[in-house]
Amino acid sequence: MPKVAVLGAAGQIGSPLSLLLKMSPLVTELSLYDIVHAPGVAIDLNHIDTPSKVTGFLPDNDGLKKALAGADIVVISAGIARKPGMTRDDLFKVNAGVIQNLVIEIAKTCPNAFVLIITNPVNSTLPIAVETLKKHNVFNPAKVFGVTTLDVVRASTFVQQVLDLPDPKALKIPVVGGHSGATILPLLSQCVPAVKLTEEKRDAVTYRVQFGGDEIVQAKAGAGSATTCMAYAGFRFVSSILKAMGSESKVIEETYLYLPGVPGGKEIAAELSVDYFAVPVEFGRAGAVKAYPLGPLSGYETKLLKVAVEELKRNVSKGVSFALAGL
Numbered sequence: 379m380p381k382v383a384v385l386g387a388a389g390q391i392g393s394p395l396s397l398l399l400k401m402s403p404l405v406t407e408l409s410l411y412d413i414v415h416a417p418g419v420a421i422d423l424n425h426i427d428t429p430s431k432v433t434g435f436l437p438d439n440d441g442l443k444k445a446l447a448g449a450d451i452v453v454i455s456a457g458i459a460r461k462p463g464m465t466r467d468d469l470f471k472v473n474a475g476v477i478q479n480l481v482i483e484i485a486k487t488c489p490n491a492f493v494l495i496i497t498n499p500v501n502s503t504l505p506i507a508v509e510t511l512k513k514h515n516v517f518n519p520a521k522v523f524g525v526t527t528l529d530v531v532r533a534s535t536f537v538q539q540v541l542d543l544p545d546p547k548a549l550k551i552p553v554v555g556g557h558s559g560a561t562i563l564p565l566l567s568q569c570v571p572a573v574k575l576t577e578e579k580r581d582a583v584t585y586r587v588q589f590g591g592d593e594i595v596q597a598k599a600g601a602g603s604a605t606t607c608m609a610y611a612g613f614r615f616v617s618s619i620l621k622a623m624g625s626e627s628k629v630i631e632e633t634y635l636y637l638p639g640v641p642g643g644k645e646i647a648a649e650l651s652v653d654y655f656a657v658p659v660e661f662g663r664a665g666a667v668k669a670y671p672l673g674p675l676s677g678y679e680t681k682l683l684k685v686a687v688e689e690l691k692r693n694v695s696k697g698v699s700f701a702l703a704g705l
């Protein structure tokens with residue numbers, strides 16, 4: 379039965395995400411790691427009356443290795459978050475090294491685990507994780523992802539709000555690309571069921587999905603960025619993987635991934651001329667089984683796609699260069 383490890387578990391995302399995982403009947407064992415407070419967070423969660431067992435580790439006494447031992451899924455939200463005036467790319471300096479060091483230990487201790495990266499800038503931290511796993515000869519493209527679920531959650535929520543519809547969950551809107559500003563591309567033209575948006579509303583919703591993170595950073599005024607909605611989105615993504623691991627039915631979620639390693643992905647990468655992109659991905663027992671193409675885009679979306687790809691290429695190569703230099 380699945381063991382999930384959360385790295386960065388004492389943080390503003392890690393704690394509520396761990397709470398949601400503790401509530402899930404799909405999780406048997408939860409191990410929490412952070413450079414501070416993780417054992418306390420674990421004891422706290424262990425007073426909840428669900429069967430899963432929670433253990434917390436700090437860096438001393440091989441804590442990271444112990445946290446990762448036997449993990450089936452590792453979720454990483456370790457690192458620093460934005461303050462007003464910062465871009466996600468400004469987090470690179472600190473978070474690139476954090477991801478690289480954590481992933482080196484994953485490569486040694488639980489090389490077959492799913493690795494889900496929440497830590498920003500996701501556009502670059504995922505390539506760092508992939509290059510690090512490749513270097514250790516344990517990269518499985520079906521199991522390593524950047525978590526972009528919050529963008530998908532935002533797209534349906536913001537369309538529901540602008541059209542005053544009853545239920546955001548009833549709207550399925552693919553969000554492709556990366557996870558920052560112009561690299562995020564909500565495909566509103568593919569909304570199921572279809573919605574009618576004036577150009578003005580289309581532009582406003584698209585902008586809000588792309589820059590929704592800024593809304594929260596500004597409102598929190600120095601106290602952090604998206605946390606509870608991210609914990610919700612991260613839990614949705616982990617749950618989808620757990621469901622796919624345990625059943626025959628297909629599960630589809632958008633996620634940012636190394637396309638050439640997944641069936642269907644090579645063609646998308648060749649068409650976009652970028653190896654990393656979020657697309658709808660089908661999951662099975664052993665991870666990603668198929669990457670779906672973007673499908674028909676409106677003229678408006680085609681223009682935005684060009685901008686997204688150019689920016690994303692720079693973010694990817696920054697991550698790859700960092701990883702290769704440090705390995």
Ligand SMILES: NC(=O)C1=CN([C@@H]2O[C@H](COP(=O)(O)OP(=O)(O)OC[C@H]3O[C@@H](n4cnc5c(N)ncnc54)[C@H](O)[C@@H]3O)[C@@H](O)[C@H]2O)C=CC1
Pocket residue numbers: 385386387388389390391392411412413414455456457458459460469473476495496497498499500525526527528529557602603604605608
């Ligand atoms: N992918 C996405 O959609 C989103 C990503 N994020 C990103 O998630 C990350 C975490 O955000 P928050 O939880 O709000 O930040 P936070 O500062 O509250 O928590 C981060 C935690 O990481 C820990 N940490 C730092 N270095 C570590 C290391 N080397 N090993 C283990 N733990 C370490 C810290 O002690 C802290 O507890 C940020 O990079 C943020 O930008 C945030 C929202 C959405």
Ligand SMILES: O=C([O-])CC(=O)C(=O)O
Pocket residue numbers: 459460466498528590591592594595603604
């Ligand atoms: O904006 C940030 O820094 C946090 C984030 O990734 C988001 O809210 O999408």
